[in-house]
Amino acid sequence: MNVVLRADVDGVGKKGDMLQVADGFARNYLIPKGRAIKATPGVQAQAAAMRRSAAAREAREREQAQGVASKLVPMVIRIPAKAGAEGRLFGSVSSADIAEAVGDQSDAVLDRRSLQIEEPIRTVGEHAVGVKLAGGVEFVLNVEVVKG
Known part of the structure; x- marks a missing residue:
């Protein structure tokens, strides 16, 4: 049939x-x-x-996602967090925190679910976070957690 x-x-x-x-x-x-x-x-x-x-x-979704990716790939997203003397955070930086920081530091909007982070960031320094957008567009977002 x-x-x-x-x-x-x-x-x-x-x-x-x-x-x-x-x-x-x-x-x-x-x-x-x-x-x-x-x-x-x-x-x-x-x-x-x-x-x-x-x-x-x-x-259309793929084109929009590629535009967002081209804006965010060269950027380093800086997130201030309280940390101890050894660089270990008091708490952690989650995917929601990263998505909020991206919105604050650029005109791009990311959903926290598009960020591929296995576990929250718990140390100061640079971290690579995978991002998977609609249309199969994937890229790596550079996130720097600084003492603040």
Whole structure:
């Protein structure tokens, strides 16, 4: 049976894809759960329009993300924090703190979830923080924690 997916389905396809699936899979799983609809000429045209709009949206997001990355890559984000004599912080610098500092020190806005930091920073010095933005744009942000 030919169906058009209304949502991403793991191992099957992405939203807007038109594909051939087993009749039982379509009737018993995809269609009742609202994840697909039977492909008719009208539905196929709608699916093509959805794919075009999704591709355009992804291209815009990728372009915006590349603009943000080009602004932030040469920068060093400085974050003041209280620290002891040995350079160990009283507390830590989290991804939310880094995202806030980026907003304060540049006109770019980062979501804390886009920062790939395994654990909060607990020492003074320079640290490399991975950033993953929409559209698959990835870069490294230089963060310097200073005594303050």
